[in-house]
Amino acid sequence: MRDTDFFRRWMAAAAAAVEREADRLTELDSPIGDADHGSNLLRGFTAVRAALEAEPPATPAAVLGLAGRTLISTVGGASGPLYGTLLRRTGKELGDAAEVSDEDVRKALDAGVTAVAALGGAAAGDKTMLDALLPGVAALGTSYRAAAEAAEAGAAATVPMLARKGRASYLGERSIGHQDPGATSSALLLAALAEAAG
Amino acid sequence: MSGGPVGIVLVSHSARVAESVAELAAGLAAGGAVAPVAAAGGTSDGGLGTSAERIAAAAREVDRGAGVALIADLGSAVLTVKALLADDELPPRSRLVDAPFVEGAVAALVAASSGASLDAVAAAAQEAYDYRKG
Numbered sequence: 520m521r522d523t524d525f526f527r528r529w530m531a532a533a534a535a536a537v538e539r540e541a542d543r544l545t546e547l548d549s550p551i552g553d554a555d556h557g558s559n560l561l562r563g564f565t566a567v568r569a570a571l572e573a574e575p576p577a578t579p580a581a582v583l584g585l586a587g588r589t590l591i592s593t594v595g596g597a598s599g600p601l602y603g604t605l606l607r608r609t610g611k612e613l614g615d616a617a618e619v620s621d622e623d624v625r626k627a628l629d630a631g632v633t634a635v636a637a638l639g640g641a642a643a644g645d646k647t648m649l650d651a652l653l654p655g656v657a658a659l660g661t662s663y664r665a666a667a668e669a670a671e672a673g674a675a676a677t678v679p680m681l682a683r684k685g686r687a688s689y690l691g692e693r694s695i696g697h698q699d700p701g702a703t704s705s706a707l708l709l710a711a712l713a714e715a716a717g
Numbered sequence: 718m719s720g721g722p723v724g725i726v727l728v729s730h731s732a733r734v735a736e737s738v739a740e741l742a743a744g745l746a747a748g749g750a751v752a753p754v755a756a757a758g759g760t761s762d763g764g765l766g767t768s769a770e771r772i773a774a775a776a777r778e779v780d781r782g783a784g785v786a787l788i789a790d791l792g793s794a795v796l797t798v799k800a801l802l803a804d805d806e807l808p809p810r811s812r813l814v815d816a817p818f819v820e821g822a823v824a825a826l827v828a829a830s831s832g833a834s835l836d837a838v839a840a841a842a843q844e845a846y847d848y849r850k851g
Contacts, residue, residue, distance in 0.1 A: 544749035553765075555766075559766070591797065591800050592768075595767055596767070596793045597765035599769070599793065599800075600793065600796035600797045600799065603800055604800055604803070607804065612726045638800065651823065685792055
């Protein structure tokens with residue numbers, strides 16, 4: 520079973536990963552985006568870490584709810600409402616249990632990813648976060664490590680894709696040949712989940 | 718109370734764009750009492766982007782009980798409004814209106830200033846898509 524501390528460790532690991540990779544995320548965002556993905560997520564996850572320390576939530580759902588709200592209010596770019604929605608919907612699905620099973624986590628994340636797709640109107644193959652999140656969540660039934668690896672492979676697979684959503688889509692075929700920054704940060708988020716699971 | 722005019726919130730990546738379009742719409746809607754319009758542009762630290770706090774504050778500011786129509790420019794502006802609506806963090810009867818930013822803002826404010834309902838304000842703003850320029 521996974522307790523509240525597991526979800527706090529997940530968010531702490533995500534914050535550390537974003538801190539470590541912020542420059543790379545911004546670099547990936549330079550040719551096809553507006554070169555702020557790393558700095559936006561760094562601001563968001565730094566605020567998440569501070570919020571979780573200031574007021575330690577009592578349940579897994581409360582951890583993800585607070586983290587999601589904080590991302591929406593601090594990121595400043597599209598990744599704020601997208602990751603915010605992912606975490607909040609995932610949290611909502613977990614209910615108010617103090618401990619949840621790995622199957623609960625898988626189902627909740629699946630609902631969270633569905634909510635992200637609905638919010639952004641994107642689908643698999645559009646060169647977005649979903650190209651890492653969908654294969655990642657599909658592999659969660661195997662293990663957290665498998666999910667992280669599938670998400671990483673999914674992010675790498677965005678390189679030859681044509682962007683169909685967001686600013687990168689304005690570039691048309693010139694978006695081809697670059698790895699999507701959102702898919703890359705989504706892979707970091709699932710790697711952080713695997714790290715928390717140990 | 719629901720007798721007041723519908724309020725309009727303009728959400729842009731740029732504070733200056735949001736403020737200027739609000740000024741433009743208010744100027745073109747003038748002729749009588751103008752419905753409340755508020756700009757929610759840029760990030761909290763003055764950069765380009767979207768601030769959930771600014772959006773929520775602007776919506777509260779223009780809410781007179783008859784509903785709030787929010788018009789957004791692109792990307793995170795649209796997604797942040799949707800996320801706030803999904804979480805009930807905006808006044809009751811707040812709505813993201815599917816409309817072009819400048820033309821939709823003018824149409825919405827003219828309609829709201831005439832005392833139109835939220836549905837009519839949203840329809841007027843959305844109709845701005847039908848005006849072809851070429």
